[in-house]
Amino acid sequence: MRAVVQRVTEASVRVGVRIVGEIAAGLVALVGVARDDGEVDAEILASKIAGLRVFDDGAGEMNLSLADVGGAVLAVSQFTLYGDARRGRRPSYVEAAPGDQARPLFDEVVRRLRDAGLPTQTGEFGAEMFVTLVNDGPVTILLDSRKTF
16 A cells, blocks of 8 residues: 655545545545555554654654644545556556455555544545645655555
8 A cells, every 4th residue: 555645734625515524734645555455554554654753843853643743634545646657658557456445445544543543534435536735844755555664
């Protein structure tokens, strides 16, 4: 699994005119699922997001996690994270898991974040979504469950 994680002062996601998820300060996590991902990948990714120390402490150092600062997560499914544009100009998405495989794993990441005590909002899986955010820093981190060891 992959995630692009951005530290934000606020963020929301809407489907059409309806806001389906909204947070104040915290992290936006765009989450992609690969065809060969499993529950272990969801566990690794959720743990990484929950423990990511990207918030400033009293000395201005990035030493604090979401729990330390009382932040929230806005998790948005994003199959395009597995787009491969090495050949040609149109990305191929063959590495991305199909929706029926990806949804339970995305939901598992969300469940684990909530179980960690983090307020977590989501987009609407499979819908065309519009994400609005104010990137704080900017701080943007790339995570990959296969590159954690």
